[in-house]
Amino acid sequence: MSEENVTGAEALDQEWANLLSPPRRAVLRRGGVVAALAATAWSGAAAAQQAGAGAAAAAAGQGGAVGAGAGKARAAPVGKSPWGYATDKAPTPRPASVRPGEQALPAKPRAYxxxxxxxxxxxxxxxxxxxxxxxxxxxxxxxxxxxxxxxxxxxxxxxxxxxxxxxxxxxxxxxxxxxxxxxxxxxxxxxxxxxxxxxxxxxxxxxxNRSQPVNAYAMKKPGPDEPKVEQIFINTRPSVKLES
The missing domain is CATH 3.30.70.1240 (DOPA-like domains)
Known part of the structure; x- marks a missing residue:
């Protein structure tokens, strides 16, 4: 057994000896055993509470130091925005129609x-x-x-x-x-x-099922030397009868 454990055991024995000394025995005989034990427990709890308070204070001090470091403002970058500084006052432009040539409501339906x-x-x-x-x-x-x-x-x-x-x-x-x-x-x-x-x-x-974005806004009509409509060239040979 280590010296520390011996010291702790001796202290416990001494505490019980004090508790059972002639004056304490008189208290116990008068029904004060609960009060005596409670007093002993309170002294241990008070010591533990004081130790915990010290640890909490130390932790708070470290946390305060970390928080102070984290709160430091970063240096602002040097330079100018490529967009300028009056973008909130720029007019709202109207984008081009997705249907060229149909800026106004059509007079009649388009042929299917x-x-x-x-x-x-x-x-x-x-x-x-x-x-x-x-x-x-x-x-x-x-x-x-x-x-x-x-x-x-x-x-x-x-x-x-x-x-x-x-x-x-x-x-x-x-x-x-x-x-x-x-x-x-x-x-x-x-x-x-x-x-x-x-x-x-x-x-x-x-x-x-669900729709998703299609990036077709920049698509243009075929050029003068291209077919006006994309052609379909069949390249499969069906071999299975369609279920019906």
Whole structure:
């Protein structure tokens, strides 16, 4: 047993000896044992409380020092804002219409025959690419379509990985409900192909499930040497009868 433990044991023995000394025994005989024990317990609790108060004060002092250091302000950067210092007073400009040439309300509806074909863009990510692969396989097996490559990074106006297939108007009544029932929960953009690709993607679009941003605002109409409407060239050979 260490010297410290011996000292502690001796102190405890002495305390009990004092408690059971002739004067204390007289107190105990008069029913004061509870009071005597309580007095002993109180003296230990008071010592512990004083020790805890000292530790708390030390911790508070350290915390105050840390807080004082954390509250120091950082030096402001030297330089000027590239936007100037009156941006709150700049006028609010009106952005260009997503439909060029239609700044005013049209006098009559646009002819539906302006649509020459459609694109279906199927969006996916690293957690859902297997679903996209299943839809791609099913579509190629069942429809005469133009199936594009995998786009594993944003491409054109599409901001997430995707693949697309193009199809002619005669398949629209079949492919739209087919994609609705076989989307596997993926986001799908279906848009027509007209002479205005920007409006095709932003204004004339259909969505299966959730919509998502399409960065088509800067798209322009085809140039003078380009086809007015994107062409569809069938590259699949259906081999499975469509379920009905």
């Amino acid at each position: 025959t302006d649509i020459e074909s459609y694109h279906a863009h199927i969006y996916f990510d690293e957690d859902s690419y297997q679903k996209a692969a299943q839809i791609r396989k099913w579509a190629a097996e069942r429809f005469s379509i133009e199936l594009g490559d995998w786009n594993l990074e944003p491409r054109g106006p599409h901001v997430t990985p995707s693949f697309y297939f193009g199809f002619n108007n005669d398949l629209l009544p079949v492919i739209v409900p087919w994609l609705q029932l076989n989307s596997l929960g993926l986001t799908i953009l279906i848009h027509p192909n007209t002479e205005d690709p920007r409006a095709d993607h932003l204004y004339y679009a259909l969505w299966v």
